[in-house]
Amino acid sequence: MTTGAEAAARGIAEYLASQREVVDRALERLLPAGDEWPSVLHRAIRHSVFAGGKRLRPILCLAAADVFGAPPDDVLEPACGLEMIHTYSLIHDDLPAMDDDRLRRGQPTNHVVFGEGMAILAGDALLTEAFRIMTEAQRLKGINQKRVLQVVHIVAEAAGVLGMIAGQAADLESEGKEVDLPMVDFIHVRKTGALLLAAVRAGAILAEAKPAALRSLSRYGEYLGLCFQVVDDVLDAEGATEQTGKETGGDERRKKATYATVLGIPAARQRALELRDDALRALEGFGKRVEPLREIARSVVARL
Amino acid sequence: MTTGAEAAARGIAEYLASQREVVDRALERLLPAGDEWPSVLHRAIRHSVFAGGKRLRPILCLAAADVFGAPPDDVLEPACGLEMIHTYSLIHDDLPAMDDDRLRRGQPTNHVVFGEGMAILAGDALLTEAFRIMTEAQRLKGINQKRVLQVVHIVAEAAGVLGMIAGQAADLESEGKEVDLPMVDFIHVRKTGALLLAAVRAGAILAEAKPAALRSLSRYGEYLGLCFQVVDDVLDAEGATEQTGKETGGDERRKKATYATVLGIPAARQRALELRDDALRALEGFGKRVEPLREIARSVVARL
Numbered sequence: 001m002t003t004g005a006e007a008a009a010r011g012i013a014e015y016l017a018s019q020r021e022v023v024d025r026a027l028e029r030l031l032p033a034g035d036e037w038p039s040v041l042h043r044a045i046r047h048s049v050f051a052g053g054k055r056l057r058p059i060l061c062l063a064a065a066d067v068f069g070a071p072p073d074d075v076l077e078p079a080c081g082l083e084m085i086h087t088y089s090l091i092h093d094d095l096p097a098m099d100d101d102r103l104r105r106g107q108p109t110n111h112v113v114f115g116e117g118m119a120i121l122a123g124d125a126l127l128t129e130a131f132r133i134m135t136e137a138q139r140l141k142g143i144n145q146k147r148v149l150q151v152v153h154i155v156a157e158a159a160g161v162l163g164m165i166a167g168q169a170a171d172l173e174s175e176g177k178e179v180d181l182p183m184v185d186f187i188h189v190r191k192t193g194a195l196l197l198a199a200v201r202a203g204a205i206l207a208e209a210k211p212a213a214l215r216s217l218s219r220y221g222e223y224l225g226l227c228f229q230v231v232d233d234v235l236d237a238e239g240a241t242e243q244t245g246k247e248t249g250g251d252e253r254r255k256k257a258t259y260a261t262v263l264g265i266p267a268a269r270q271r272a273l274e275l276r277d278d279a280l281r282a283l284e285g286f287g288k289r290v291e292p293l294r295e296i297a298r299s300v301v302a303r304l
Numbered sequence: 305m306t307t308g309a310e311a312a313a314r315g316i317a318e319y320l321a322s323q324r325e326v327v328d329r330a331l332e333r334l335l336p337a338g339d340e341w342p343s344v345l346h347r348a349i350r351h352s353v354f355a356g357g358k359r360l361r362p363i364l365c366l367a368a369a370d371v372f373g374a375p376p377d378d379v380l381e382p383a384c385g386l387e388m389i390h391t392y393s394l395i396h397d398d399l400p401a402m403d404d405d406r407l408r409r410g411q412p413t414n415h416v417v418f419g420e421g422m423a424i425l426a427g428d429a430l431l432t433e434a435f436r437i438m439t440e441a442q443r444l445k446g447i448n449q450k451r452v453l454q455v456v457h458i459v460a461e462a463a464g465v466l467g468m469i470a471g472q473a474a475d476l477e478s479e480g481k482e483v484d485l486p487m488v489d490f491i492h493v494r495k496t497g498a499l500l501l502a503a504v505r506a507g508a509i510l511a512e513a514k515p516a517a518l519r520s521l522s523r524y525g526e527y528l529g530l531c532f533q534v535v536d537d538v539l540d541a542e543g544a545t546e547q548t549g550k551e552t553g554g555d556e557r558r559k560k561a562t563y564a565t566v567l568g569i570p571a572a573r574q575r576a577l578e579l580r581d582d583a584l585r586a587l588e589g590f591g592k593r594v595e596p597l598r599e600i601a602r603s604v605v606a607r608l
Contacts, residue, residue, distance in 0.1 A: 032465060041465065041473035092428060097420035116401035117476050120424065124396060125469045127428065131435045132460035135453050145449045149439050152456060156436035161336060161345065165429045169345035172421050 012295035016054075019062060023055040023083065026076050030133055044114040044122035048087050052105045056228075056296070057082040057199040063292040064203030064217055074143055075206050078151055081130035082199050085159050088126035089195075091119055093168065099254070127159070144208065151202045158198035167191025171257065179257035185226075187257055192232070193225030200224070200293075219282035220293060227275035228300050233258035234268050235303065269304060276301045316599035320358075323366060327359040327387065330380050334437055348418040348426035352391050356409045360532075360600070361386040361503040367596040368507030368521055378447055379510050382455055385434035386503050389463050392430035393499075395423055397472065403558070431463070448512065455506045462502035471495025475561065483561035489530075491561055496536070497529030504528075504597075523586035524597060531579035532604050537562040538572050539607065573608060580605045 027049055034043045058079035065075040094101040094109040095116060102112050111119035134152050157163060167190030174183060200221035204214050236251045237260035251258045259268040279297040283290045331353055338347045362383035369379040398405040398413040399420060406416050415423035438456050461467060471494030478487060504525035508518050540555045541564035555562045563572040583601040587594045 038470060038473040038477050040477060041470065045465075088428075092424055095421075095424065097424060117399075118473065120396055120399065120401060121469055121473050121476070124392075124427075124431065125465045127431055128460055128464035128469065132457060132464050135457040135460065145453055149449055149452060149456075152453075153436060153439040156432055156439065160432040160436050161349075161429045165425055165432065166342060166345065169342040169422065169425050172425070173342050173344060 012292070012299060015292055015295070016059065016299070019059045020055045022062070022072065022076070023058045023079060024050070026080050027083065030077070030080055031129070040114065040118060041121060041125065044110060044118045045125055047107075047113060048091050048104075048110050048122065049084070049126070051107050053083065053087070055083055057086050057195060060196065060199040060221070060224075060293070060296065061203035063296065064200045064209075065207040066203075067217070067286065067289045067293070068204065068207035068209045068213070069289075070203075070207030075203055077133050077136060078148075078155070078202050078206065079199075081134045082155065082195065082202065084126040084130040084133070085155065085164075086195060088123040088130075089159075089164055089168070091123040091126070095119060098168070098172065131156070143206070147205055147208065151205055154201055154205070155195075155198050158194040163190050163194035163198075167194070174257045176255045179262065181262050184257045184259055184262050188226060188229040188259070189222075192229040193222065196225035196228060197221035213286075216282050216286070217293075220279050220297075223275050223279035223282060224297055224300065227272055227279060227297065230259045230268055230272040230275060231300055231303055233260045234265055234272065236260070237265055237268075272301055272304060316596070316603060319596055319599070320363065320603070323363045324359045326366070326376065326380070327362045327383060328354070330384050331387065334381070334384055335433075344418065344422060345425060345429065348414055348422045349429055351411075351417060352395050352408075352414050352426065353388070353430070355411050357387065357391065359387055361390050361499060364500065364503040364525070364528075364597070364600065365507035367600065368504045368513075369511040370507075371521070371590065371593045371597070372508065372511035372513045372517070373593075374507075374511030379507055381437050381440060382452075382459070382506050382510065383503075385438045386459065386499065386506065388430040388434040388437070389459065390499060392427040392434075393463075393468055393472070395427040395430070399423060402472075402476065435460070447510070451509055451512065455509055458505055458509070459499075459502050462498040467494050467498035467502075471498070478561045480559045483566065485566050488561045488563055488566050492530060492533040492563070493526075496533040497526065500529035500532060501525035517590075520586050520590070521597075524583050524601075527579050527583035527586060528601055528604065531576050531583060531601065534563045534572055534576040534579060535604055535607055537564045538569055538576065540564065541569055541572075576605055576608060 031045060031049060032042045034046050036042050061079040061082055062072055062075055065072070090104060091110045093099050094104055095111055101109055103109065109119075110122055114122065131152060134155070135148065159165070167187045170183070170187045171191060174187070197218065198221075200217050201214065204217045209217065233251065236249065237258065239249050252261065259271065263271060276297050280294055283294055335349060335353060336346045338350050340346050365383040365386055366376055366379055369376070394408060395414045397403050398408055399415055405413055407413065413423075414426055418426065435456060438459070439452065463469070471491045474487070474491045475495060478491070501522065502525075504521050505518065508521045513521065537555065540553065541562065543553050556565065563575065567575060580601050584598055587598055
């Protein structure tokens with residue numbers, strides 16, 4: 001585990017790699033082994049959880065908690081819960097009835113390997129286990145239980161019909177239709193932005209951040225989430241399979257609502273840079289401990 | 305709202321009908337209206353939530369809380385959360401990749417009306433919203449927050465890879481294979497029993513039941529859950545569409561692991577009666593306030 005100040009000294013790449021290892025070890029410990037029965041379910045879950053994800057959401061949660069000096073152990077389970085919810089959403093989004101993607105992070109998607117029924121169940125399982133793990137009694141000793149309830153609530157809100165699911169439903173509904181910028185905003189703020197924002201907020205809340213600081217970090221999380229999606233849209237449109245690990249051009253093939261199609265690629269790139277700057281501005285006055293959060297914002301745009 | 309003592313006087317049918325109305329009104333209030341955007345999502349959610357369910361899980365939760373004198377309002381949101389989780393599991397179980405059922409409670413299943421993608425999302429939404437509603441801040445005033453966390457945890461455990469999802473995955477895995485009684489027990493204890501048990505426990509825990517009383521009610525919940533599933537299997541095998549509202553004979557068609565196929569119908573009927581008696585025995589010594597729980601156990605078997 002690494003503090004913000006150490007990270008600033010050592011460089012962001014090393015910081016991200018070490019935090020990713022921390023998250024991977026925790027996920028390994030929290031998920032049933034692949035040979036537990038029914039083993040096909042657990043192998044399906046592990047196929048997608050350990051498929052080379054960047055662990056951006058848990059790392060954001062850990063980094064936000066570190067800003068207020070909370071020990072990483074107080075935040076690790078909720079951080080992993082966020083990754084499990086993210087993974088569930090990818091498994092279900094990839095299904096034939098949704099985006100029908102056969103490749104994700106360079107590997108065959110869950111239903112391609114395990115069949116649609118088991119992929120649906122693996123997703124359901126990850127969503128459910130996230131809430132089980134966040135409320136595990138033994139990890140709640142000494143932690144403010146009101147804060148834990150608040151975090152469960154904001155995570156459920158971000159993942160639910162006011163957040164991720166509204167975004168995905170609107171996305172599904174608008175396929176093949178003419179869409180405008182407000183609609184693309186509606187979809188992306190919810191589909192991607194809501195859970196990234198919840199990750200930052202969850203870390204800050206568990207670390208007992210004061211209201212004003214929580215507001216600043218929330219602004220950072222909002223801009224970062226949108227920035228991340230704009231970059232993703234541009235990379236898909238430019239066909240950078242190497243960068244995305246997905247079959248690219250899929251958005252255009254399905255006539256998806258994206259920033260690249262609504263704004264055009266040059267303006268979308270410009271928007272990503274502006275959103276990064278907005279995110280950085282939200283962190284002004286926090287000093288060295290927010291350096292990892294700053295570097296994460298910079299690294300998102302560096303993929304362009 | 306009705307207390308146990310009043311219910312015993314008025315008869316179980318009236319009690320169940322009045323509690324069902326209480327739950328329906330609460331669900332109506334807690335779920336977004338069908339015209340909120342994206343409206344197709346909310347219509348899909350409402351299609352399955354308001355399809356004539358018996359509300360057995362929320363009623364069990366309310367009845368268990370009433371045993372210990374808790375006001376129904378303290379339990380209503382978690383009770384509705386249980387119904388939302390139950391409904392999500394039905395929507396996903398009915399999908400073509402799972403049981404491929406086109407009829408449920410006498411109505412076309414979710415994916416038949418709204419398409420597979422939206423049905424998957426409607427299920428995901430209900431599972432997520434259940435946890436959001438259980439942790440809503442305004443309803444937690446004055447309620448022991450440790451108990452609320454405990455309830456979120458046992459509900460997630462019952463719905464997750466140790467409970468419902470393990471049962472459904474094992475069910476999917478064992479289709480068309482030779483199964484024995486221990487395997488049928490494994491599947492049904494988890495697939496149906498776990499959430500019924502969690503409903504009873506959630507009510508008792510929120511009502512601050514003492515450990516010994518909680519143990520007795522848990523035993524009741526275990527027997528009741530299994531009894532319920534044995535009855536369901538017998539009704540499916542006997543082809544009682546009228547009773548089940550489903551296309552019957554589906555278990556046999558898909559070579560499902562059921563009590564009817566493993567034990568034969570007469571022995572399965574006998575087992576249901578024994579399980580009812582076990583459930584009633586677990587409630588001995590509780591007096592008049594458990595009368596609704598007793599009557600629920602009797603009414604499950606009365607469907608035979």
